[in-house]
Every structure is written in C-alpha cells, then in structure tokens.
Amino acid sequence: MTSPQQSVSAKPTAEPARISSALLRYRVMAWVTGLWLLLLVVELILKYAFGVDSLDFVPVVHGWVYVVYLAMAIDLAIKVRWPVGKTVLTLIAGTIPFLSFYFEHIRTREVRAVLAA
Helix, strand or coil: CCCHHHCCCCCCCCCHHHHHHHHHHHHHHHHHHHHHHHHHHHHHHHHHHHCCCCCCCHHHHHHHHHHHHHHHHHHHHHHHCCCHHHHHHHHHHHHCCCHHHHHHHHHHHHHHHHHHC
C-alpha cells in the first residue's frame, strides 16, 4: 500500500512558497464552499418542507463560491501535479455536503507531506 505522498509520482511544478499560498487559498475556499453548501441544504429544506422562500439568494451565491473553489483547486492541482482522477475527485467534493471539509483535510496533509520532502 502506498502512502499519500507516494501517490504523486511527479515533482511539483512550483516553488514551495507558491504551493503554500495556493494551498491556503484552496483551504479557505474548501471551507467557504462547504459552509455555503450546508446553508444551501438548509435553504432547500426550508423551501420544500416549510414553504419558506426568503433565502433564494443562497443557490446563486453557492454557485459562484463553487466556481472560485474550482479555480483554487485546479491552481493547487497544477502546482503539485495531481493526477487527473485526484483532481476531479477534489473538484466534486465541493458538491457533496461535508465532503469538502474531509477532502480539505486529506489534501492538506498530502500537500504538506510533499512540501516537507
């Protein structure tokens, strides 16, 4: 079984400082996206279970926040040279409640291991 740092076969394309800043941007957006996604779930429950339409802005904001999350995740993926499959899974994590938090933790650990090597 390979460890997370062994799963990336290629060397990162950017210097450690740029990777660290890309990682920070990704981490912030993973949390912001996850929180807006949870708010979207609450909004959908309120709308369809209780008929409350006061939070109609939430889907739009989450959509735009998710677009920024995509950009930050792709930026990090390019800098650390993630394989396509890992990148796609990380991108999809922003669409499933709580998964963005989990993936942020896992990807942060992996990138920090690469930086430490």
